[in-house]
Amino acid sequence: MSTIAIMTTTEYRLPDGPKTPQLFNGLAFLAARDRYIRKLQRRYGDAFAMRMPGFGQMVVVTTPELVKAVFTGKPDVLHAGKDPLGEILGPGSLFSMDEERHLKERRMLLPPFHGERMRSYEAIIEEEALREMAAWPEGVEFASIESFQAITLRIILRTVFGAEGRELAELEKLLPPMTTLGQRLVTIPLLRRDWGRRSPGARWKRMHATYRRLVDKLVDDHLADPGLAERADILALMLRAQLEDGGEVDHSDVADELLTLLVAGHETTASALAWSVERLRRHPEVLRRLEAEARGERNELRLATTEETLRVRPVINATLRKVMKPFAIGEWLVPPGAWVVTGIAPLHKDGRFHAEANRFDPDRYVGKKPDTYAWIPFGGGVRRCLGAAFAQFEIDIVLRTLLRNFELQPTSAPGERESFRGVAFAPSKGGVAVVRRRALDPPPLVEEGAEAEVGARA
Numbered sequence: 001m002s003t004i005a006i007m008t009t010t011e012y013r014l015p016d017g018p019k020t021p022q023l024f025n026g027l028a029f030l031a032a033r034d035r036y037i038r039k040l041q042r043r044y045g046d047a048f049a050m051r052m053p054g055f056g057q058m059v060v061v062t063t064p065e066l067v068k069a070v071f072t073g074k075p076d077v078l079h080a081g082k083d084p085l086g087e088i089l090g091p092g093s094l095f096s097m098d099e100e101r102h103l104k105e106r107r108m109l110l111p112p113f114h115g116e117r118m119r120s121y122e123a124i125i126e127e128e129a130l131r132e133m134a135a136w137p138e139g140v141e142f143a144s145i146e147s148f149q150a151i152t153l154r155i156i157l158r159t160v161f162g163a164e165g166r167e168l169a170e171l172e173k174l175l176p177p178m179t180t181l182g183q184r185l186v187t188i189p190l191l192r193r194d195w196g197r198r199s200p201g202a203r204w205k206r207m208h209a210t211y212r213r214l215v216d217k218l219v220d221d222h223l224a225d226p227g228l229a230e231r232a233d234i235l236a237l238m239l240r241a242q243l244e245d246g247g248e249v250d251h252s253d254v255a256d257e258l259l260t261l262l263v264a265g266h267e268t269t270a271s272a273l274a275w276s277v278e279r280l281r282r283h284p285e286v287l288r289r290l291e292a293e294a295r296g297e298r299n300e301l302r303l304a305t306t307e308e309t310l311r312v313r314p315v316i317n318a319t320l321r322k323v324m325k326p327f328a329i330g331e332w333l334v335p336p337g338a339w340v341v342t343g344i345a346p347l348h349k350d351g352r353f354h355a356e357a358n359r360f361d362p363d364r365y366v367g368k369k370p371d372t373y374a375w376i377p378f379g380g381g382v383r384r385c386l387g388a389a390f391a392q393f394e395i396d397i398v399l400r401t402l403l404r405n406f407e408l409q410p411t412s413a414p415g416e417r418e419s420f421r422g423v424a425f426a427p428s429k430g431g432v433a434v435v436r437r438r439a440l441d442p443p444p445l446v447e448e449g450a451e452a453e454v455g456a457r458a
């Protein structure tokens, strides 16, 4: 006797969720963002299914256990998805890659974003922070985010693009309006078409052509540089890797990847710095301890403060994965074509996973690493933020420069709301600062046996 078992259909099981039309869900999300997601979490539990415009079926998960299942999912089961960001940034962008090609590109790009190589950028970071802060007004309110954007842009242009002189100046002028326009094209696909000279689509084409001209010049200069092998910037690393691969340098891929690193790393880091100012002005006791620490070379409290700021005010509030093959998570089986979303903000504000979750308390991370799946401002797994350690290092040096050179004035004003700026969530008033320049640079207070810990845990 023979039995033939034939599986004809797979029984997909989705968690419960709102049955409202996707347009309604999309509008409710735009209106209330995380408050809407938290409301759904309260009603349906830690995983819920909903439809969203532009995506279709989504499953949102909000516990460390479920987040772990997503972040450890196999790369052929969960893709980044050819999202609109990848389309705008081009095929040479990490955001457009999956599986083998994605892993190979990450392996190539990762080393300079960690360890000694990363720490060699300290002088550039400090120099750029000092240069921008030299123009800070005293005793009046100003939106710190604008300064932080200028600082993080120049840092990326110098450390990643290896730009200097004329190209640095031209890219510095071109990229802010170009990335702002790019963000609008990502949100409204219709705008991407060339509807005539003045249309956003045509403007994007012209700006992108200028960008390509500048990057091509940088690539040619790098290739002509007899010291290419010793150069520390990330463009040099990418070129060396392409040459070692035996291939010709693909200018277009290089341009796509540089733009990706800029878009991913510029506004995010600037927003995190603006949140640091916003939170610290409202927590003078932490500020005082940070000022004392900055007189020496230790940075334990400063690192913990950055981790806590990213917990209470994550600048990216969700990660997305596109399901390519049936994906089992918890008691559910999610079909191909659906999206799995980890809710960063709801998870970070959940008292079950963070004691007194609403309290800003950097001490919770002093001498203690945050939990991999309950603290996820940089996402996780094979798609975890490539620049996470670099961003934490950069924030650390910029904050140290601020604390050493300025007194940040505390305030009793209510906290700033979270406002979406195209890539990241930033303080709604730009992280208002009021500073006084320190009269004298206090001599560094180097404690005996204290070693520089900058980036030690990053």
Ligand code: HEM
Residues within 6 Å of the ligand: 080, 094, 095, 106, 156, 260, 261, 262, 264, 265, 266, 268, 269, 272, 315, 316, 318, 319, 320, 377, 378, 379, 380, 381, 382, 383, 384, 385, 386, 387, 388, 390, 391
């Ligand atoms: C505070 C600053 C930053 C935050 C909060 C942040 C956050 C994130 C998040 C949430 C993701 C998605 C991760 C996932 O899907 O699991 C991501 C991806 C990424 N980030 Fe960041 N980021 C920051 C700074 C940077 C910097 C400075 C760079 C580089 C210069 C960078 C480069 C990238 C890249 C290339 C990816 C895509 C990784 C991949 O798909 O493999 N980020 N980031």
